[in-house]
Amino acid sequence: MKYIDEFRNSAVAKKLIEQINGTVKPEINYRLMEFCGGHTHAIHRYALSQLLPKNIKLIHGPGCPVCVLPIPRIDQAIWLASQENVILCSYADMLRVPGDHQDSLIKAKSRGADVRIIYSVGDALKIAQNNPEKIIVFFAIGFETTTPPTAHALLEAKRLGLTNFKVFCNHVLTPVAMAAILHTDEVEIDGFIGPSHVSIVIGSDAYKKVSDDYQKPIVIAGFEPLDVLQSILYLIELINNKKVTIINQYSRAVSTAGNTNAQQMIAEVLEIRDEFSWRGLGAIPHSGLKIKAAYQDYDAEVYFNIPLFNSDDVKACECPQILRGLKEPRECKLFGKACTPEHPMGACMVSSEGACAASYQYTV
Amino acid sequence: MKLNFKENIDLTIGAGGRAMYQLLNQLILKEFDNEFLAQQSDQAILPEIKGRLAFSTDSYVVSPLFFNGGDIGSIAINGTVNDLAVSGAKPLYISVGFIIEEGFPLSDLRTVVQSMAKAAREANVLIVTGDTKVVEKGKGDGLFINTSGVGVINDAIKIVANFKVGDKIIINGSIADHGMAIMSRRQGLDFASDIASDCAALNGLIAEVVALNPAIRCMRDPTRGGLSATINEWASFYKLGIDLKEDQILVHENVKGICELLGLDPLHVANEGKVLIMCAAEDAERIVAKMREHPLGKEASIIAEVQSISESYVTMTTAFGGIRRVDWLSGEQLPRIC
Numbered sequence: 001m002k003y004i005d006e007f008r009n010s011a012v013a014k015k016l017i018e019q020i021n022g023t024v025k026p027e028i029n030y031r032l033m034e035f036c037g038g039h040t041h042a043i044h045r046y047a048l049s050q051l052l053p054k055n056i057k058l059i060h061g062p063g064c065p066v067c068v069l070p071i072p073r074i075d076q077a078i079w080l081a082s083q084e085n086v087i088l089c090s091y092a093d094m095l096r097v098p099g100d101h102q103d104s105l106i107k108a109k110s111r112g113a114d115v116r117i118i119y120s121v122g123d124a125l126k127i128a129q130n131n132p133e134k135i136i137v138f139f140a141i142g143f144e145t146t147t148p149p150t151a152h153a154l155l156e157a158k159r160l161g162l163t164n165f166k167v168f169c170n171h172v173l174t175p176v177a178m179a180a181i182l183h184t185d186e187v188e189i190d191g192f193i194g195p196s197h198v199s200i201v202i203g204s205d206a207y208k209k210v211s212d213d214y215q216k217p218i219v220i221a222g223f224e225p226l227d228v229l230q231s232i233l234y235l236i237e238l239i240n241n242k243k244v245t246i247i248n249q250y251s252r253a254v255s256t257a258g259n260t261n262a263q264q265m266i267a268e269v270l271e272i273r274d275e276f277s278w279r280g281l282g283a284i285p286h287s288g289l290k291i292k293a294a295y296q297d298y299d300a301e302v303y304f305n306i307p308l309f310n311s312d313d314v315k316a317c318e319c320p321q322i323l324r325g326l327k328e329p330r331e332c333k334l335f336g337k338a339c340t341p342e343h344p345m346g347a348c349m350v351s352s353e354g355a356c357a358a359s360y361q362y363t364v
Numbered sequence: 365m366k367l368n369f370k371e372n373i374d375l376t377i378g379a380g381g382r383a384m385y386q387l388l389n390q391l392i393l394k395e396f397d398n399e400f401l402a403q404q405s406d407q408a409i410l411p412e413i414k415g416r417l418a419f420s421t422d423s424y425v426v427s428p429l430f431f432n433g434g435d436i437g438s439i440a441i442n443g444t445v446n447d448l449a450v451s452g453a454k455p456l457y458i459s460v461g462f463i464i465e466e467g468f469p470l471s472d473l474r475t476v477v478q479s480m481a482k483a484a485r486e487a488n489v490l491i492v493t494g495d496t497k498v499v500e501k502g503k504g505d506g507l508f509i510n511t512s513g514v515g516v517i518n519d520a521i522k523i524v525a526n527f528k529v530g531d532k533i534i535i536n537g538s539i540a541d542h543g544m545a546i547m548s549r550r551q552g553l554d555f556a557s558d559i560a561s562d563c564a565a566l567n568g569l570i571a572e573v574v575a576l577n578p579a580i581r582c583m584r585d586p587t588r589g590g591l592s593a594t595i596n597e598w599a600s601f602y603k604l605g606i607d608l609k610e611d612q613i614l615v616h617e618n619v620k621g622i623c624e625l626l627g628l629d630p631l632h633v634a635n636e637g638k639v640l641i642m643c644a645a646e647d648a649e650r651i652v653a654k655m656r657e658h659p660l661g662k663e664a665s666i667i668a669e670v671q672s673i674s675e676s677y678v679t680m681t682t683a684f685g686g687i688r689r690v691d692w693l694s695g696e697q698l699p700r701i702c
Binding site for chain 1 (some may be wrong): 611617620621624626627677679682683684685686687688689691694
């Protein structure tokens with residue numbers, strides 16, 4: 001298929017692997033974090049780790065939006081879905097994420113809550129138009145990739161005068177999270193395989209601060225396997241030469257400034273929160289987005305009096321350590337036993353982009 | 365009184381009175397026409413059958429009812445025919461149970477019944493007994509169909525689960541067509557596509573393969589859960605280690621495109637006209653050659669090999685030469701696919 005097969009060509013892959021083998025220095029350990037779940041998934045699906053030299057260690061980062069949402073926010077979504085007269089619209093991945101006591105949106109649905117799986121927030125708007133007597137709550141999650149559609153939906157709702165459309169906003173910011181990981185010194189990272197879709201929106205310049213502050217090279221990489229291999233090669237060259245810079249491997253989609261239209265749309269309706277809690281990373285200042293006061297009519301957190309929950313992760317669940325790159329999925333006692341994709345105990349096992357699910361599904 | 369096909373099904377049709385009689389006579393008996401059904405009893409009395417019997421049942425709840433390449437009627441016949449055929453049986457007789465929601469258009473029912481009649485003719489089976497129930501509006505979703513079937517297994521046919529390392533697994537063509545044909549017609553997913561379901565009766569193709577008298581270990585049609593589900597079932601039930609070859613598994617371009625868009629793995633997506641045959645290594649090539657002569661087997665290929673007969677696992681050699689695990693589908697990627 002055009003624009004897909006070219007980036008999965010096995011002959012090119014072999015060449016890239018040969019180049020990587022020829023470039024690595026045996027005395028260096030290359031600890032590379034792929035921030036995004038999309039990369040984690042590609043690495044496992046194409047079994048790339050097996051093909052790389054032993055001294056390249058890929059550390060799976062927290063870039064899986066489903067995985068980083070803390071349990072209390074899931075509980076709040078379940079609470080919203082359970083309110084009288086509410087239709088909660090959600091991307092499919094969120095439905096099975098366990099909240100407190102292993103409750104989930106899919107369980108709420110089986111109890112009678114009206115939870116709808118949508119592929120696009122545009123569908124939630126349509127549902128709002130077709131059900132004027134109901135309150136439609138869109139469970140907005142994700143990094144900068146999914147933020148523009150949410151912003152657009154808010155603008156559309158206002159334009160259409162859709163008073164029954166509300167957004168439960170959980171959008172989070174990538175560069176801030178990267179800085180938070182580096183700030184702790186817990187995990188040693190020599191370079192980042194940088195986000196692809198996120199970077200289309202925010203542009204490669206958006207990582208300049210984190211790269212400079214922490215002196216780490218970043219290669220913005222596409223999600224296809226050849227993109228990942230080429231980006232690893234670039235990182236190795238940068239590390240060998242002790243160069244700290246940002247390379248844009250995904251130049252077919254990412255520009256330095258990003259999608260400025262999308263950025264303007266976001267700036268119109270959303271603003272940075274003082275603080276947002278991340279699963280695994282804890283509370284990070286200025287890491288999440290909320291709806292601006294001018295659009296508060298569409299803000300589920302304003303419209304509903306949503307209770308605060310302070311539920312915790314399942315005790316033995318190592319999601320927090322895995323999301324910080326401190327542990328491998330298979331080092332968790334629950335992995336593959338109590339925690340499987342059918343019965344996930346932690347969020348990393350739910351989404352196909354989660355490190356645990358990818359490892360469970362694909363690793364021999 | 366003649367049935368007016370512009371009307372909808374109402375509760376009187378399901379009540380067993382005159383309206384039901386009209387429906388039976390003017391639509392169902394007429395379309396499914398055969399001597400056993402014509403007896404109009406509560407049962408079909410069938411001639412003596414010599415040989416072992418294969419017996420199967422399946423309920424069909426596919427949504428939407430009509431899609432490119434088929435409808436609930438053709439699936440309901442072909443699905444049961446295939447379930448019988450993969451045992452090596454020659455499918456003979458089918459029963460049909462309709463559960464219809466009040467308000468369902470009679471013209472749609474006619475389309476479905478005609479499609480079933482056509483599928484039965486093509487698969488060379490007779491629909492010999494049936495039942496129709498109507499449920500109140502809101503208690504069903506248009507139309508559900510159950511079919512059961514009986515087939516006979518020729519004594520000469522030997523399918524023996526006598527596995528050996530090196531055994532091959534063959535498929536008669538591309539994967540994931542049916543699931544993506546359904547997905548692309550789902551409400552809320554407004555994209556146009558030309559993907560057609562692969563829905564087809566496989567008994568003709570399988571009969572030709574079986575006639576070669578090869579050493580077949582097992583056969584199965586990989587429907588819900590896709591290729592990965594059947595291979596995983598075999599691996600865990602028979603304790604086999606199976607390795608799939610990614611570059612031998614055919615996924616059509618249009619199917620691949622929508623799978624990419626929706627983030628689905630074609631390995632997990634349903635098929636309705638595919639058969640997997642595990643056979644002795646030395647018989648694999650001639651089975652593939654035979655299949656390729658048949659319209660439903662033109663793209664047949666060997667897609668996997670048995671690597672272990674003591675340890676249960678499923679892996680895939682990727683196009684890059686890496687080896688990854690192939691897991692079952694988890695969760696409910698595509699509900700009501702058949």
